[in-house]
Amino acid sequence: MVMNKTVTDFILFGLTQDTEKQKVVFGIFLILYLLTLLWNTLVMVTIKTSATLGGPMYFFLFYLSFADACFSTTTAPRLIVDALTQKKSISYNECMTQLFTFHLFGCMEVFVLILMAFDRYVAICKPLRYTTIMSQRVCNMLAILAWVGAGIHSTAQIFLALQLPFCGPNVIDHYLCDLQPLMQLACMDTYVINLLIVSNSGALSIMSFIALLISYGVILYSLRNHSAEGRRKALSTCTTHLIVVVIFFGPCIFIYTRPPTSFSVDKMVAVFYTIGTPLLNPLIYTLRNEGVKNAMKKLWCSKL
Template sequence: MHNNSMTEFILLGLTQDPEQQKAIFGVFLILYLMTLIGNFLIMVTIKMSQTLGSPMYVFLFYLSFADACFSTTTAPRLIVNALSQKKIISYNECMTQVFAAHFFGCMEIFVLILMAIDRYVAICKPLRYTTIMNQNICDILVIIAWIGSCIHSSAQIFLALRLPFCGPNVIDHYFCDLQPLMKLACMDTYVINLLVVSNSGAICMISFIVLFISYIFILYCLRNHSAEGRRKALSTCTSHFIVVVIFFGPCIFIYTRPLITLPIDKMVSVFYTIGTPLLNPLIYTLRNSEVKYAMKKLWCGKV
C-alpha cells in the first residue's frame, strides 16, 4: 500500500462554464430523478405483480436495481458539483466510487447476459424452459452475477489503491475511475493500464461477443416459429439488443484502449453511466405489453 499525501481530489466535471453548469445541474437532476422513478416502478411492479413471476422478470428486477444503484454512484456527485464552488471529493470517497461504479456496472453486464440466456432457452428450447430455468437455477445465476461483480470491482479497487499520488489532484472527469486517476499517479502506469484493459476491457468485449452470438442463435431458432411467435420474440429481443448496444458501445470505447484520454471520453461515459440506466426502464416497459399491463393494473388500482 502506498503512502499517499493525497487526502482529496478535485473533480472538474463536464464543463467549467458557469452557465453550462447550471444547465447541467437542471438536466441531470431531472434525468437522475426519472431514472430512479422508472427503475423503482419496475422493481415494485415486478415484486407486487402475480403475473410477472417468470425468470425474465426476476432478471429485469435485478437489472433495474443495478441501474438505480449504478446511476446513483455517479449522477448525484455530478449534480451537486455543477453548483458548488469547491468540487472536492475525498480520497476514500473517490475509492468507494471506483468500487461502486465497477460493481454495479459489472452487475448490469452479467444481468444482461442472464436475460439473453433466458431468452435463448425460452425461444430455442421452449418445451424444456420451465425445467432448465427453474427457481433454483435463477437464484444460482443471480448469486454468480453478484460474486462475479464483486471479484471484478475488487480487482479494480486493488489497482486503484496501488496508485501513489504526489502531484496535482485535479481529476478531469465527473467521477473517479481508473483511467483519469492513472493520469495523476506519480509512477509508470503502463502495467496497471494493461491490467485494466485486460480486466474491464476483456469483460466488456467478451460479454458483448457472447451476447451477440446468443442473439444470432435466437434469430436462427426463430425461423421455425409462427409469424405471431416470431413477432413477439423479436420485439423482446430487439429491446434487449438496443440496451446492449447503448451500454457496451461506450464501455468498449472507454476500457479497451491504451491510456490516452480523449476530450470525448466524458460525454461517452455519460452515455453508459447516466443514459443506459434511464433508457432501460423505458425500453423494457414501452416494448413489453406484460409489464405495461401489470403496471396499469397495479398503479391504477392503487390510485
C-alpha cells in the same frame, strides 16, 4: 501493498467550469436522475407486486432495474451537487468507494444482461425444457453468481487503484473517480496497470458483448422454425435486449479497451452509459413489453 501517497483529496473538474453552464448541468441531470429513480423503482415495484410477472425474464429485469438505479446513484448525485459548488473536492477514501461501487453495479448490469440473453435462448430454443432449466432455484443461483462475479471484478479494480501513488496534481479531469482519469495523476509508469485494466474491464466488455451477439444470433436463426406470431413476439423481445446491449457496451468498449490516453469526448461518452443507459433501460423494456405495460396499468389504476 498500498503505495505511499501525499494527496489526501482530489478535485473533480466536472463537465464544465462555466458558471452558467453549471446551472444547466444541475437542472438537466437532476431531472434525469430523478426520472431514472422513478422509472426503475416503478419497474421493480410492478414486478414484485404483479402476479403475472413471475417468470425468469421479469426476475432478471428486476435485478437489471435495481442495478441501474444503484449504478446511476454512484455518479449522478455528486455530479449534480458539484454543479452548484465552487470547490468540487472528493476525499481519497470517497474516491475509492465511488470507484468500487461504480464497477460493482456496472459489472452486475453486464452479468444480468447475459443472464437475460440466456433466459431468452432457453425460452425460444428449448421451450419444452424451459420451466425445468430456468426454475426459481436456478434463477436464484444465477443471481448469486452474478453478485459474486461483480464483487470479484470491482475488488480487482480497487486493488489496482490502491497501487497508484499520488504526489502531485490532484485535479481529475472528469466528474467521477475511475481508473483511467486517476492514472493521469499517478506518480509512476502506469503501462502495466493499464494492461491489467484492459485485460479486466476491457476483456469483460468485449467478451460479454461478443457472447451476447452470438447468443442472439443463435436465437434469431432458430426462429425460422417458429410460427409467424411466435417469430413476431420473439423478435420484439430480442430486439429490445439488443438495443440495451448496444447502448451499454458500445461506450464501455470505447472507454476500457484502449491505451491510457484521454479524449475530449470521454466525459460525454461516460455520461451516456452512467446516466443515460440507466434511464433508457426501463423505458425500453416497458414501452416494448406488453406484459410490463399491462401490469403497470393494472397496478397503478388499482392504487389510484
